Amino acid sequence: xxxxxxxxxxKIYSTRFGGNKVxxxxxVSFKVERGEYxxxxxxxxxxxxxxxxxxxxxxxxxxxxVILDGKDMSKIKESAVAAYRRNNLGFVFQDFNLLDxxxxxxNIYLPLVLAGRPYKEMHDRLVPIASTLGIQKLLNxxxxxxxxxxxxxxxxxxxxxxxxxxxxxxxxxxxxxSRSADELLRLFSEVNRMGxxxxxxxxxxxxxxxxxxVLFIKDGVVFHQLYRGNDTDGQFYRKISDTMVLLAAxxxxx
Amino acid sequence: xxxxxxxxxxxxxxGKNRRIYFPYILMCVGLIAMYYIVSFLQSTDAISDIIxxxxxxxxxxxxxxxxxxxxxxxxxxxxxxxxxxxxxELGLYNIFGMDKRNxxxxxxxxxxxxxxxxxxxxLILGIACSKFAELGLVKIIGEETNYKLTVEPKAVCMTVAxxxxxxxxxxxxxxxxxxxxxxxxxxRGENAGERPPKANAALGLSGAALLxxxxxxxxxxxxxxxxxxLAAAFLAVLLVIAGTYITMVAGSVLLCRILQNSKSYYYKPxxxxxxxxxxxxxxxxxxxxxxxCILVTMxxxxxxxxxxxxxxxxxxxxxxxxxxxxLDFTSSDPDILNDTVLPELKTKLLAVLEEKNAVPENSYEYxxxxxxxxxxxxxxxxxxxEDFSIATGTQLALNPGQAxxxxxxxxxxxxxxxxxxxxxxxxxxVEEFMYAGVEAMVVSKSTIAVIIPDxxxxxxxxxxxxxxxxxxxxxxxxxxxxxTGLTPEEQLGLYNDIRVPLDDLCREYGFMGVNCGSRENxxxxxxxxxxxxxxxxxxxxxxxxxxxxxIIYYKQLTEGFEDQPRFETMRKIGMTGSEIRKSIDSQMLxxxxxxxxxxxxxxxxxxxxxxxxxxxxxxxxxxxxxRVIASVGAFVAVLYAVAYRAxxxxxxxxxxxxxxxx
Numbered sequence: 001x002x003x004x005x006x007x008x009x010x011k012i013y014s015t016r017f018g019g020n021k022v023x024x025x026x027x028v029s030f031k032v033e034r035g036e037y038x039x040x041x042x043x044x045x046x047x048x049x050x051x052x053x054x055x056x057x058x059x060x061x062x063x064x065x066v067i068l069d070g071k072d073m074s075k076i077k078e079s080a081v082a083a084y085r086r087n088n089l090g091f092v093f094q095d096f097n098l099l100d101x102x103x104x105x106x107n108i109y110l111p112l113v114l115a116g117r118p119y120k121e122m123h124d125r126l127v128p129i130a131s132t133l134g135i136q137k138l139l140n141x142x143x144x145x146x147x148x149x150x151x152x153x154x155x156x157x158x159x160x161x162x163x164x165x166x167x168x169x170x171x172x173x174x175x176x177x178s179r180s181a182d183e184l185l186r187l188f189s190e191v192n193r194m195g196x197x198x199x200x201x202x203x204x205x206x207x208x209x210x211x212x213x214v215l216f217i218k219d220g221v222v223f224h225q226l227y228r229g230n231d232t233d234g235q236f237y238r239k240i241s242d243t244m245v246l247l248a249a250x251x252x253x254x
Numbered sequence: 255x256x257x258x259x260x261x262x263x264x265x266x267x268x269g270k271n272r273r274i275y276f277p278y279i280l281m282c283v284g285l286i287a288m289y290y291i292v293s294f295l296q297s298t299d300a301i302s303d304i305i306x307x308x309x310x311x312x313x314x315x316x317x318x319x320x321x322x323x324x325x326x327x328x329x330x331x332x333x334x335x336x337x338x339x340x341x342x343e344l345g346l347y348n349i350f351g352m353d354k355r356n357x358x359x360x361x362x363x364x365x366x367x368x369x370x371x372x373x374x375x376x377l378i379l380g381i382a383c384s385k386f387a388e389l390g391l392v393k394i395i396g397e398e399t400n401y402k403l404t405v406e407p408k409a410v411c412m413t414v415a416x417x418x419x420x421x422x423x424x425x426x427x428x429x430x431x432x433x434x435x436x437x438x439x440x441x442r443g444e445n446a447g448e449r450p451p452k453a454n455a456a457l458g459l460s461g462a463a464l465l466x467x468x469x470x471x472x473x474x475x476x477x478x479x480x481x482x483x484l485a486a487a488f489l490a491v492l493l494v495i496a497g498t499y500i501t502m503v504a505g506s507v508l509l510c511r512i513l514q515n516s517k518s519y520y521y522k523p524x525x526x527x528x529x530x531x532x533x534x535x536x537x538x539x540x541x542x543x544x545x546x547c548i549l550v551t552m553x554x555x556x557x558x559x560x561x562x563x564x565x566x567x568x569x570x571x572x573x574x575x576x577x578x579x580x581l582d583f584t585s586s587d588p589d590i591l592n593d594t595v596l597p598e599l600k601t602k603l604l605a606v607l608e609e610k611n612a613v614p615e616n617s618y619e620y621x622x623x624x625x626x627x628x629x630x631x632x633x634x635x636x637x638x639x640e641d642f643s644i645a646t647g648t649q650l651a652l653n654p655g656q657a658x659x660x661x662x663x664x665x666x667x668x669x670x671x672x673x674x675x676x677x678x679x680x681x682x683x684v685e686e687f688m689y690a691g692v693e694a695m696v697v698s699k700s701t702i703a704v705i706i707p708d709x710x711x712x713x714x715x716x717x718x719x720x721x722x723x724x725x726x727x728x729x730x731x732x733x734x735x736x737x738t739g740l741t742p743e744e745q746l747g748l749y750n751d752i753r754v755p756l757d758d759l760c761r762e763y764g765f766m767g768v769n770c771g772s773r774e775n776x777x778x779x780x781x782x783x784x785x786x787x788x789x790x791x792x793x794x795x796x797x798x799x800x801x802x803x804x805i806i807y808y809k810q811l812t813e814g815f816e817d818q819p820r821f822e823t824m825r826k827i828g829m830t831g832s833e834i835r836k837s838i839d840s841q842m843l844x845x846x847x848x849x850x851x852x853x854x855x856x857x858x859x860x861x862x863x864x865x866x867x868x869x870x871x872x873x874x875x876x877x878x879x880x881r882v883i884a885s886v887g888a889f890v891a892v893l894y895a896v897a898y899r900a901x902x903x904x905x906x907x908x909x910x911x912x913x914x915x916x
Contacts, residue, residue: 086828
C-alpha cells in the first residue's frame with residue numbers, strides 16, 4: 001500500500017458573492033510510496049500551493065480524496081486535524097517560519113512540547129538530528145543571530161523531530177543563496193536515504209533534480225512525471241529542463 | 255497640485271486608518287470636554303455662593319493646568335504611535351514623488367482636521383456634560399442648585415486656546431519626526447530589527463530595590479512636620495515610579511528567564527509559548543505597561559485619598575456634632591452651675607429659639623467642669639453622673655468614690671483619679687459619650703472625661719483651693735445640644751440670628767461666653783474644599799483611566815499585528831485553535847493584569863503615607879479609610895477588567911482573522 005494516495009483531487013475557489021469560480025485543482029491523482037523523495041514542479045498559479053495546503057490538512061478539497069497511511073484525511077474531525085498534522089506531518093517552509101521569540105532549540109522542540117512530551121525525551125531526540133544537520137553549536141542562538149541556511153536547517157530539524165510519516169516542503173530553497181540551497185538539498189537527500197519520505201513543492205530545477213521523481217503540475221492537473229532511475233543529478237536536471245521546455249512550447253502553441 | 259488635493263489625501267488617510275484614528279480622536283474629544291468642564295466650573299455662578307468657593311476655584315484651576323499638561327504629553331505619545339503605524343504609507347507617498355514638504359502639508363491638513371473635529375465635538379460634549387458635572391460637584395458638597403444649562407464664553411475661549419497650542423505642538427513633533435527620516439526608513443519603519451531581550455540581573459534587582467525603598471519610606475518613616483511629610487511622600491513617589499519602570503522593563507525579563515531555565519516548568523504546552531513571548535513582550539512593552547501601572551496607581555491613590563478626606567470629614571462631623579446645634583455656656587465661677595441659674599437660662603434660651611421659629615428636638619444638656627493643672631499631665635473634664643445618664647439615656651450606677659472615664663482614644667491607664675484630696679476609683683470606661691464638636695477641637699491627646707457621682711462637692715473643693723486661678727485653671731460649663739429639623743439654609747440663618755441674643759443671655763447670667771456650633775456652618779467650609787478636591791480627583795481619574803485604556807488598546811492593536819504571523823506559524827506546525835486561544839489568554843492576562851496587581855500593591859504600601867497625610871487634616875479613622883480604599887480598589891479593578899475585555903477583542907480579531915481566511 002502506498003504511503004500517500006491522492007485521487008481525483010479537485011478544488012474550486014469562488015469569489016465572495018459566488019460569481020466567479022476559479023478552478024485551482026481540476027483532477028489531481030498520484031501516489032507516493034514509503035521512502036520516496038518526490039518533487040512537484042509547476043509555475044506560479046499552477047495549483048501547487050493549493051495542493052500542498054490540502055495535503056497539509058490546512059485546506060479541504062472540493063472533491064476527491066487524500067489518503068495518508070490508509071487514513072482518509074477528509075474524515076478527520078476538525079478538532080483533531082491539528083493534532084493529526086502535528087503527529088504525522090513535518091513542514092519546511094520557504095520563509096522558515098521560525099518563531100523569533102524562541103531559540104533554535106526551542107523552535108525545534110515546539111511540536112514535541114505541544115504534544116506534551118517530557119524534556120528528556122525531546123533532548124534525546126534532538127541530539128542525533130542536530131548532528132546530522134550540523135546545527136549543534138547553534139541551538140542556543142535566536143533566529144535573528146543565524147544565517148538563512150542555518151535557519152532552514154533548524155526548520156528541517158523541527159520537521160524531523162516528531163519522526164513524521166511525510167515531510168512536506170514548500171519551496172525550501174526559495175529564500176536561500178545557492179550554496180545554502182545546495183547544502184540543504186544534500187541534507188534532504190541524506191535524510192531521504194535514511195528512510196524519510198519527502199514531498200517537495202518547488203519551481204527550482206536544481207532542487208527538483210535532487211528528487212527521485214518529479215511530478216509536473218499545470219492548470220490543475222498532473223501533466224507529466226519523470227523518474228530519476230539511475231540518472232545522476234546532472235542528467236536528471238537536463239531531463240527536467242527538457243520537459244519544461246516542452247511544457248512551454250505547448251503553451252506557445254496555445 | 256491644488257489645495258483640495260492635500261485635503262483629500264489627509265481626509266482619506268484618517269479614514270483609512272480609522273482603527274487607530276478613531277480612539278485617538280475620541281481621546282482628544284474626551285480631554286477637551288474634561289478641560290472645558292473644569293474651566294467652566296471655575297467661572298460658573300452656580301457655585302459662587304458655596305462656602306469655600308475660593309478654595310474650590312483654586313483647586314480646579316490647578317487641576318485645569320494638570321489636565322492641559324497631561325493632554326499635551328499623552329497626545330504626544332498617542333501621536334507618535336499613529337506616526338509609527340503610518341510610516342509605510344508616508345514612505346509610499348515619498349517614493350511616488352511627494353517630497354517632505356508635500357507630506358508635511360498632508361500632515362498639516364490631517365492635524366487641522368483632527369483639531370477642528372475634536373475641539374468642536376469636545377466643546378459640545380463638554381457643554382452638554384457641564385451641567386451634570388456642576389450638579390455632581392454641588393451634590394458632593396451638599397448644596398442646592400438650579401437646572402439651567404449655561405455656557406461660559408470664557409471657558410470656551412480658554413479651551414480653544416489651550417488645545418490649539420496642544421495640536422500645534424503635535425504637528426511640530428510629527429514634522430520633526432518626518433524630517434529625521436528617509437523614504438526607505440519610512441517604508442521599513444514598522445519592522446525595525448527585533449532583538450530578543452537579555453536579562454539584566456543587576457538592573458532587575460535595582461528596580462526591586464528602588465520599589466522596596468519607596469515602600470519602606472511610606473510604611474515606616476515617622477514625620478514631625480507636614481513639610482517633611484510631603485517631602486518624604488514626594489521622594490517615595492519618585493522612587494516607586496522609577497522602581498516600577500525598571501522592574502517592568504528588566505525585572506520581568508529576568509523572571510521569565512528564570513522560568514525558562516526551569517526545564518520541567520518551561521517545556522509544558524501551557525507555559526512554553528506564553529513564557530517566551532512574555533519575555534519578548536515585556537522588554538518592548540515594559541515602559542508602556544509601567545505607564546499603565548503608574549496611571550492606575552495615580553487613580554487609585556487619588557480617588558481613595560480624596561474620598562477618605564471627604565468621607566472622613568463627613569464621618570467626623572457626626573462625631574463632632576452629634577446634634578445640629580451645640581451650645582456651650584462657659585464660666586469661671588464654680589457656683590454658677592446651680593439649680594436656679596440653669597433652669598432660668600434654659601427657659602430664656604428656648605424663648606430665643608422660639609422667636610426664630612426653631613423648636614429643639616432630641617436635645618440634651620449637661621454640666622461640665624474642665625480642669626487643667628491638677629491631674630498631672632492629664633486635662634480632665636468632669637461630668638456629673640446624673641447628667642450623663644440623662645444625656646446618653648444610659649442607666650449606670652456609681653457608689654461614692656467611684657468614677658467612669660472616657661479616654662477619647664488616648665492611652666490613659668490609671669486606676670484612680672485624684673484631685674486635691676478627692677479620689678475616685680475607676681469603675682469602668684464608657685463606650686458612648688456626648689462628644690461635642692466645640693470641645694472636640696480642644697480635646698488634645700492628654701484629655702480624659704471623668705463621670706463622677708459627686709459633682710457639687712468637686713466644684714466646691716476646687717473653688718476653695720488656694721492656688722485656684724493661679725496654677726489651676728478651671729471652667730464650668732453648661733452644654734445644650736439640639737436638632738431643629740430645619741433645612742440647611744434655615745439652619746445657617748438660625749445660626750447667624752441667635753448669636754447676638756445668646757451673647758446677651760451670657761452677660762445676663764454671668765457667663766464668660768458661649769460657644770455656638772452649627773454642624774451646617776462648620777461643615778460647609780471644609781466640605782466645600784474637600785468636595786472640590788474629591789470632584790477634581792474623579793475628573794482626573796476618568797481622564798487617567800481613559801488614557802490607560804487607550805494605551806491598552808494601542809498595545810493590543812500593535813501586538814495583534816505583530817503576532818499574526820507568529821500564530822499563523824504555530825497553526826501550521828500543528829497548534830490547535832483552542833491551544834492558541836489558551837496561550838493568548840494566559841499571556842494577555844498576565845501581561846495586562848500585572849500592572850493592575852502592581853498598582854494595587856503600590857496602593858497598599860501607600861496607605862500608611864495617605865493615613866499620615868490625612869492625619870495632617872486631623873482625620874484619623876482607620877476602619878473607614880480601609881473600607882473606602884478597598885472599595886475604590888475593587889471598583890478600579892472591575893473597570894480595568896471591563897476595559898481589558900473590550901479591547902482584547904480587537905486583538906483576537908486580528909490574530910484569528912488570518913485563521914479564518916483559509
